[in-house]
Amino acid sequence: MTANDAAKRALAANPGLPVDAEGPVFREPWQAQAFAMTLALHEKGLFAWSEWAAMLGETIKAAQAAGDPDTGETYYHHWLATLERMTAKKAVASPADLASHRDAWERAAHRTPHGQPIELKSGDFTG
Amino acid sequence: MTTSEHPHGHDHGESSELSETELRVRALQTILIDKGYTDAAALDAIVEAYEQKIGPHIGARVVARAWTDPAFRQALLADATAAVSPFGQGGRVGENLVAVENTPERHNMVVCTLCSCYPWDVLGLPPVWYKSFAYRSRTVKEPRSVLREFGVTLPERTEIRVWDSTAEVRYLVLPMRPAGTDGWSEEKLATLVTRDSMVGTGLPRSPEPRS
Structure with a gap:
């Protein structure tokens, strides 16, 4: 499966990734989703792994300077922050875009009864 | 009302909640899919390749x-x-x-x-x-x-x-x-x-x- 080859290259470029003997491991579903988006964008040629690794390194360094305990617990938070920075840099998703979509999802969650799948509707963007 | 006061699931009226991180992840996903950088099936396929590797498995x-x-x-x-x-x-x-x-x-x-x-x-x-x-x-x-x-x-x-x-x-x-x-x-x-x-x-x- 191609996801495995892609993941292997991602692992080679990101030695900090939490892994076991068989590959990446994720503590929560969102971490796997963030990882999947990164693989997909890399496949599209949006960035090279060297560029990704440099930006992730900057993110982690800045977080450590700000007091991040660097226990590995926060690794995927840095990963997600890097993904947001990368998509902004490549003009894929501006911070304003991200903010409006984030707010829309929050409205969608609020109007969705607990236990139902949360789906985004156009009305969620207007509040 | 809190769920602990209603352990038998009398909270059907409650809305859903997403964490701040989940909101950010969903926002990004939506934009990537809407702009055609990827599609939901492709992302699902990658996540499913790791389904056994997600969560603490306690x-x-x-x-x-x-x-x-x-x-x-x-x-x-x-x-x-x-x-x-x-x-x-x-x-x-x-x-x-x-x-x-x-x-x-x-x-x-x-x-x-x-x-x-x-x-x-x-x-x-x-x-x-x-x-x-x-x-x-x-x-x-x-x-x-x-x-x-x-x-x-x-x-x-x-x-x-x-x-x-x-x-x-x-x-x-x-x-x-x-x-x-x-x-x-x-x-x-x-x-x-x-x-x-x-x-x-x-x-x-x-x-x-x-x-």
Whole structure:
């Protein structure tokens, strides 16, 4: 499966990734989703792994300077922050875009009864 | 109103909540899909390649503890949420969890119509088949044949009880301890506990015969 080859290259470029003997491991579903988006964008040629690794390194360094305990617990938070920075840099998703979509999802969650799948509707963007 | 005051799921009117991180992840996903950088199926395929690797997978340790510690087993069956919570390393686990025990007389299986009703914080992410319409609908109607397709044939006298998860209650099957494991440590026992055995679509592994 191609996801495995892609993941292997991602692992080679990101030695900090939490892994076991068989590959990446994720503590929560969102971490796997963030990882999947990164693989997909890399496949599209949006960035090279060297560029990704440099930006992730900057993110982690800045977080450590700000007091991040660097226990590995926060690794995927840095990963997600890097993904947001990368998509902004490549003009894929501006911070304003991200903010409006984030707010829309929050409205969608609020109007969705607990236990139902949360789906985004156009009305969620207007509040 | 808090759920703890209404342990029997009287909170149907409550809205859903996403964490700040989940909101950011969904925002980004939506933009990438809308702009055609990827599609939902491609992202799902990558996530599913790791379905066994998502979540803390503490269920096996919980089951092994119940096999070796009768007091813990009692506590687990009485209140699984409370019994399981010390197993989580930071963060809540096992919210609204109910443990159902397999016996020679009764085998338990769990189904759900929504993946959010799977105790992923205890068992990891649900397998693809768990979310499939075929599994959900057929398990309720013909659990014995579904089990056979999973390679599990139970004696006719064993009743099969199907538990339908809801947003309020999630189930963890406590399988029977395999024979031939007398004196095994909790760690060693945990290696026999498969995810499927905790969903009820499988049995724990048998101990390797001694050579």
